[in-house]
Amino acid sequence: MQSKEAVGINISGGTTNWRKLLFDKLGSLLGLIVLMIILTFASPYFLTVNNLTNVLQQASINALVASGMLLAILTAGIDLSVGSVLALSISVSGIVIINFGLNPVLGILACLFVGGTAGMTNGLLLTKLRLPHPFIATLGMMNVARGLALIITGASPVSGFPDWIQFIGSGYIGPIPFSFILVIVAVIIFHYFLNRTTLGRHIYAVGGNIEAARLSGIDTDRVLTWVYTISGFMAAMGGIVLMGKVNAAYPLAGLSYELDAIAAVIIGGASFLGGVGTIWGTLIGAMIIAVIRNGLNLLGVSPDLQTVVIGAVIIGAVYIDVLRRQKK
Amino acid sequence: MQSKEAVGINISGGTTNWRKLLFDKLGSLLGLIVLMIILTFASPYFLTVNNLTNVLQQASINALVASGMLLAILTAGIDLSVGSVLALSISVSGIVIINFGLNPVLGILACLFVGGTAGMTNGLLLTKLRLPHPFIATLGMMNVARGLALIITGASPVSGFPDWIQFIGSGYIGPIPFSFILVIVAVIIFHYFLNRTTLGRHIYAVGGNIEAARLSGIDTDRVLTWVYTISGFMAAMGGIVLMGKVNAAYPLAGLSYELDAIAAVIIGGASFLGGVGTIWGTLIGAMIIAVIRNGLNLLGVSPDLQTVVIGAVIIGAVYIDVLRRQKK
Amino acid sequence: MGEIFLKMEKVTKIFPGVKALDEINLEVETGEIHVLLGENGAGKSTLIKILTGLYQPDGGSIYIKGDAVKSNSPQQALAAGIVPIYQELNLIQELDVTENIFMGREIKKIERFGILDREKMENRTKEILTELNQNISPTALIQDLGVGKQQMVEIGKALSVDVNLLILDEPTSALGKDEVKELFRTMRHLKEKGVTIIFISHKLDEVKEIGDRVTVLRDGKYISTKNIADVSEDDLVREMVGRDIKNQFPKVKIEKGAEALRVKNLSRAGVVNNVSLRAYRGKVLGIAGLVGSGRTELVRTIIGADRKDSGEIYIHGQKVEINHPKDALKYGMVLLTEDRKNQGLFLDQTVEFNCTSANLNKYKQNVLLDLTRQKEDTVGLIRSLQIKTPSTQTKVKQLSGGNQQKVVIGKWLNTEADIFIFDEPTRGIDVGAKVEVYNVINELTNRGVAVIMVSSELPEILGISDHILVISEGKVTAEFEAEEATQEKIMSAATINGGINNAV
Amino acid sequence: AEEYKISVVLKALNSDYWKSVKAGAEAAAEKYGVNLSVIGPNNETQVIQQINLLEDQLVKGVQGLVVAPLRPQAAKTVLEKAVSRDIAVITIDTDADFEGKTSFAGTGNFQAAEKAGKYFADILAGQGKVAIIRGAAGDYIHDQRVDGFMQGIEGTAVEVVSVQPADSSRGKAVNVMQNIIQSYPDVNAVYATNDEMALGAERALKSANQAGVKVMGFDGSPDALKSIRNGELTATVKQDSYGIGYTGVELMVKHLAGETVASEVPVPTFIIDQNNVDASIRDLTKAFSRDRLEVLFGEDVIAEVFAE
Numbered sequence A, B: 001m002q003s004k005e006a007v008g009i010n011i012s013g014g015t016t017n018w019r020k021l022l023f024d025k026l027g028s029l030l031g032l033i034v035l036m037i038i039l040t041f042a043s044p045y046f047l048t049v050n051n052l053t054n055v056l057q058q059a060s061i062n063a064l065v066a067s068g069m070l071l072a073i074l075t076a077g078i079d080l081s082v083g084s085v086l087a088l089s090i091s092v093s094g095i096v097i098i099n100f101g102l103n104p105v106l107g108i109l110a111c112l113f114v115g116g117t118a119g120m121t122n123g124l125l126l127t128k129l130r131l132p133h134p135f136i137a138t139l140g141m142m143n144v145a146r147g148l149a150l151i152i153t154g155a156s157p158v159s160g161f162p163d164w165i166q167f168i169g170s171g172y173i174g175p176i177p178f179s180f181i182l183v184i185v186a187v188i189i190f191h192y193f194l195n196r197t198t199l200g201r202h203i204y205a206v207g208g209n210i211e212a213a214r215l216s217g218i219d220t221d222r223v224l225t226w227v228y229t230i231s232g233f234m235a236a237m238g239g240i241v242l243m244g245k246v247n248a249a250y251p252l253a254g255l256s257y258e259l260d261a262i263a264a265v266i267i268g269g270a271s272f273l274g275g276v277g278t279i280w281g282t283l284i285g286a287m288i289i290a291v292i293r294n295g296l297n298l299l300g301v302s303p304d305l306q307t308v309v310i311g312a313v314i315i316g317a318v319y320i321d322v323l324r325r326q327k328k
Numbered sequence C: 001m002g003e004i005f006l007k008m009e010k011v012t013k014i015f016p017g018v019k020a021l022d023e024i025n026l027e028v029e030t031g032e033i034h035v036l037l038g039e040n041g042a043g044k045s046t047l048i049k050i051l052t053g054l055y056q057p058d059g060g061s062i063y064i065k066g067d068a069v070k071s072n073s074p075q076q077a078l079a080a081g082i083v084p085i086y087q088e089l090n091l092i093q094e095l096d097v098t099e100n101i102f103m104g105r106e107i108k109k110i111e112r113f114g115i116l117d118r119e120k121m122e123n124r125t126k127e128i129l130t131e132l133n134q135n136i137s138p139t140a141l142i143q144d145l146g147v148g149k150q151q152m153v154e155i156g157k158a159l160s161v162d163v164n165l166l167i168l169d170e171p172t173s174a175l176g177k178d179e180v181k182e183l184f185r186t187m188r189h190l191k192e193k194g195v196t197i198i199f200i201s202h203k204l205d206e207v208k209e210i211g212d213r214v215t216v217l218r219d220g221k222y223i224s225t226k227n228i229a230d231v232s233e234d235d236l237v238r239e240m241v242g243r244d245i246k247n248q249f250p251k252v253k254i255e256k257g258a259e260a261l262r263v264k265n266l267s268r269a270g271v272v273n274n275v276s277l278r279a280y281r282g283k284v285l286g287i288a289g290l291v292g293s294g295r296t297e298l299v300r301t302i303i304g305a306d307r308k309d310s311g312e313i314y315i316h317g318q319k320v321e322i323n324h325p326k327d328a329l330k331y332g333m334v335l336l337t338e339d340r341k342n343q344g345l346f347l348d349q350t351v352e353f354n355c356t357s358a359n360l361n362k363y364k365q366n367v368l369l370d371l372t373r374q375k376e377d378t379v380g381l382i383r384s385l386q387i388k389t390p391s392t393q394t395k396v397k398q399l400s401g402g403n404q405q406k407v408v409i410g411k412w413l414n415t416e417a418d419i420f421i422f423d424e425p426t427r428g429i430d431v432g433a434k435v436e437v438y439n440v441i442n443e444l445t446n447r448g449v450a451v452i453m454v455s456s457e458l459p460e461i462l463g464i465s466d467h468i469l470v471i472s473e474g475k476v477t478a479e480f481e482a483e484e485a486t487q488e489k490i491m492s493a494a495t496i497n498g499g500i501n502n503a504v
Numbered sequence D: 001a002e003e004y005k006i007s008v009v010l011k012a013l014n015s016d017y018w019k020s021v022k023a024g025a026e027a028a029a030e031k032y033g034v035n036l037s038v039i040g041p042n043n044e045t046q047v048i049q050q051i052n053l054l055e056d057q058l059v060k061g062v063q064g065l066v067v068a069p070l071r072p073q074a075a076k077t078v079l080e081k082a083v084s085r086d087i088a089v090i091t092i093d094t095d096a097d098f099e100g101k102t103s104f105a106g107t108g109n110f111q112a113a114e115k116a117g118k119y120f121a122d123i124l125a126g127q128g129k130v131a132i133i134r135g136a137a138g139d140y141i142h143d144q145r146v147d148g149f150m151q152g153i154e155g156t157a158v159e160v161v162s163v164q165p166a167d168s169s170r171g172k173a174v175n176v177m178q179n180i181i182q183s184y185p186d187v188n189a190v191y192a193t194n195d196e197m198a199l200g201a202e203r204a205l206k207s208a209n210q211a212g213v214k215v216m217g218f219d220g221s222p223d224a225l226k227s228i229r230n231g232e233l234t235a236t237v238k239q240d241s242y243g244i245g246y247t248g249v250e251l252m253v254k255h256l257a258g259e260t261v262a263s264e265v266p267v268p269t270f271i272i273d274q275n276n277v278d279a280s281i282r283d284l285t286k287a288f289s290r291d292r293l294e295v296l297f298g299e300d301v302i303a304e305v306f307a308e
């Protein structure tokens, strides 16, 4: 049945796809590259193996948290609770491992479970209570989870984790931080998840046009619940890396992480209107933020000025992307 | 030319409008009333004149800041920079008044001018650089303004304002806090502005369908620039009240005010999708938040638990509104 | 021959992957109604958007009354009295009728502060709507109006300005018969006043009725300009598609199969009143009625997009509970919605994404989706529906209106459902494409699918249905076998007062 | 001698307290000819940001790190990493427990707060009702300041009636204090875990005509000293911030030069009230220029203070 012509369309479709993907990535990549070139000239310490691996490690937590945030933003939503959910997850995990002496492997699973459950609660609040926007549900959760983390820990940190948990946060495999390997694995999984699975595609559908999605027989409530569940889960993932990095779980962990995560997603080219965005972009967004912070530290810029520069660079990085698109 | 019939329609139009307005307000009002009834039973100190006037005063700053935020949200945008812009505005004002000995009246005007200018910068970044979403421009400004405030004040508070400035923040006219009178005046002006002026209606139009607005010949860039200018201006207004209230301008003022302001707007029934929301709703939203905080203090709830309760009440207040709408 | 109002010369527009306009010429005389005709994707809307300054041309020139237009923007065009009504509605749902009509050109009490003169605007709105014979309250919110009324508001909006050239891009696709009549009356009135009009429609009877001259485009190329009085509908079709279409309604009769869907006493307060119907395998059930009669609500309730208040649904004789479109899909019943932009498409996504979005499970291989098979199926749909698209990866928003409609059809065809409900399936698509849609319906019935088709076009209802149901005010007011039905019988049943009283 | 390269990583730089630590560190650097950089995260809650900062210092080839850790536990890993790379580490202000630490300069928040508790017990003559306004729940520094205070009043009849958070903000403290006055109109004293909140509480009390209530802050910021001098704020607890910074860097230089240094060098903590406020203001000249002080306090006040 398949004529030559049809094959023609087929192949050309495939090529466009790759080229487009590359282009989409290139957007924020360009910003990242410009930034790195500037820093290479500005500081002799920037382009060293030691420093670059630091940057990779420093980007890891945000990259993981932002991956979950990406899903929320793809559905035209937002998840303000990621930082608090991170704190609650590791607090529970810390307590069951250190205070209750639970097997650390189970403790880590507990962490992920708590994150997922808190996220699912966001999703259920949104879909079952029909709250008008995830902003409300997740703002509520942001407070509730933080409060719970404080209550269960009695507001003090829990520390003394086994070596392998510390390794997750601060270990290296060759020159590559283990946490960044985690990120890469997560990004690849997300890439396949978003592009090659039913649920992933449904996420884009819900974000693109929720009414059309519903009428297409997509269970949009289920999709949204999954989105927030995964976001909570990824926050907990970020939490595990954090816990390993500092060998402690403390209830004020993750403060204002939501802003960094959202910034990573948006710098990475996703749209608040939903339906548009890639995991690669988000990774690059997280890298850009980490590189800015690192560069300013290396240059010994005072924190006040750092704040100003970070603000300006965020705008600049996104503007480069805007310019590129206009050219196109 | 004016026929009886036309007048008839006019009036009936007016009625519908009023009934709707009342209903719209009633939404969040219901939440507020429920909350107040609960608190009246929970604490003997709640329903006292002294306490209620306190609450009014405590709601004032957020109500002013949230009025500006409302405009941003009406256009389907967001202004993350309000807290920082507030800090920068009062810092400049404090320095010119106290350190440079400028006439305080001019100092206050300077405060409003700085707020408006910072806001306008947000608007211009958004419209001239064509940044994809106000989140980026205002996140940038959030950092830049905070950094500038810290730099110009050398991180120290500036204090010792004349009595009349202090009166703005902590004075009373009869039993009513002067700051709340300011709020009421602002709300009435906003009500007329949003409903009875070209720019006001264009704000709804841009939020409802920016493409259609543009095709109708509306200069959408101009509208957006005004929106963020006004938002910055209102942040500065809130700043003046704060400055008067604490008799000091300090660079860390207004931290996380954006969340309170957004919450007030959304609890007040506005939609993140733009085009929907009233200034009355926003006022009630700000009141709800102030009442929650006040109630928790009165009940002496432990700090950890306060966080949890605030989260739960935000969700609850919005849920009441959802239920009401469903009934309708 | 009158004075030339507008002249477009060798206008070219290139989009990534398509040459939408290829050296198009257009001459419009002052005071005439000039029709633009062409298949979906021929470039009509693009030509209009260049004229109104929304797009910049890649070549060619535009002359208004002989003067070359150098730079062009929507504002400049408006200022020159060039007023467009685009194919897609451009109203602000959250605002009321008055505000939409005066959007951007408000009447002010105090100019300096932009204080609005509501009273004046409302009065003027009322006048405009009365002129159009429309009973719409100036204070009604747009979102509370049906599509037809919204379209009339758009027209009112265009009339509220000093117009020299009125451009109407498929205004009638959302209008009922009465509203079309009002529109045509208004157009004639404007023409008398010397206003020039460009009119786009796929409905050839309308073109014949209202147009003075017609310019035909095909595949982005200029074909011809003719006096409408000199050509027949068949001539026009030939010019448009480059071949003859012998049968506008190629109906194939299939043996009546088993009952596929039975709806019993279905009600939804205020819109659907105790409706019962049956659809059979191999047959087409046509649902006729006036605009706003509740047909859309009926079919939405059937597939679970809206909640029903009472009633039962049987599929293949089994009683089923349908609370969500996904339930309907599970039982093999799908609805092609009338509003493709808001309810049918993912505009930012590709043709392939859209075509496969309702049935992704089909491509699941272990965990991952089989991209090759998705592409194959999409290519198959593109070919069988003759969708004009550069590739399977083209974003749907870049397609012309009619091709977008075909993508929605493709999405549902791909589900292999066996009960198909079409709500206005041929809205906004060209004659050639219509025939293709009818062929699709034939093919479906041939496969043993039961088809329900809601349509406002009586010839279509009469030509394609086997059995016809007429709805008025949410109630079934008549039922006919296709053979015994006529336009008159249907119209009289459609105007019976249905008397919905179960709203309480 | 070659120039030492030393980084000082503080908890933040957005307050007078940390600016003054910085000034002390810079003074020592000046004296010993050190290549110094002083940095810190945006605010005192950004634990991970501080860790990242520390990591970044490791690649810059510094010989010494002087650190005020936000969370001692959390900084352990990176500080040990520094030691393993032959970078000397001295903690200041807040101690941390880790392998290979060179020294610690400071007394710590807990001990300082304990002093505050004792002071309050004293001026309240051993009994009374105290409300505590603290920084964000779970904030380590403020936990220490509350716990230390509790320790200080232990064994007396001073009773803590309410502990409420005001997120270290002056504006929020006004609200919280207003609300506390409603439910505890008979409160005798307020202890706030930083000066900003103390000044806010004082404002609320004054507006409510409760100026008799004693208010104590923490940090000894210029604004608090000004208020004490005006007879508004009762007292504040001050760690010698300038001294902490100075000592930290001085210890580091000596260590790098091969001298043995004590493993712990206490830096004094004292209470500032009406009695010693002028002296304390004069003491500020170490960290602030006279011009700056004139800006902060007003020319006449400075003239008065220095005339004595």
Ligand SMILES: Nc1ncnc2c1ncn2[C@@H]1O[C@H](COP(=O)(O)OP(=O)(O)OP(=O)(O)O)[C@@H](O)[C@H]1O
Pocket: C015, C016, C018, C019, C020, C038, C039, C040, C041, C042, C043, C044, C045, C046, C047, C087, C388, C397, C398, C399, C400, C401, C402, C403, C428, C430
């Ligand atoms: N924004 C765009 N980007 C890319 N291609 C476009 C864009 N707009 C239109 N096209 C393409 O240009 C061609 C002409 O489209 P146009 O909308 O003008 O057709 P039309 O004649 O109005 O069709 P219809 O009758 O279906 O409305 C089509 O092939 C369409 O896919």
Ligand SMILES: Nc1ncnc2c1ncn2[C@@H]1O[C@H](COP(=O)(O)OP(=O)(O)OP(=O)(O)O)[C@@H](O)[C@H]1O
Pocket: C143, C144, C145, C146, C147, C148, C271, C289, C290, C291, C292, C293, C294, C295, C296, C297, C298, C338, C456
């Ligand atoms: N969103 C809405 N809000 C309020 N009323 C609506 C809305 N949508 C439709 N209606 C009204 O409900 C009634 C039934 O409309 P419906 O669309 O079901 O009719 P229809 O017969 O399918 O007509 P159409 O040809 O316009 O689709 C009409 O009076 C219409 O104006």
Ligand SMILES: [Mg+2]
Pocket: C044, C045, C046, C087, C169, C400, C401
């Ligand atoms: Mg078109």
Ligand SMILES: [Mg+2]
Pocket: C295, C296, C297, C338, C423
């Ligand atoms: Mg319909």
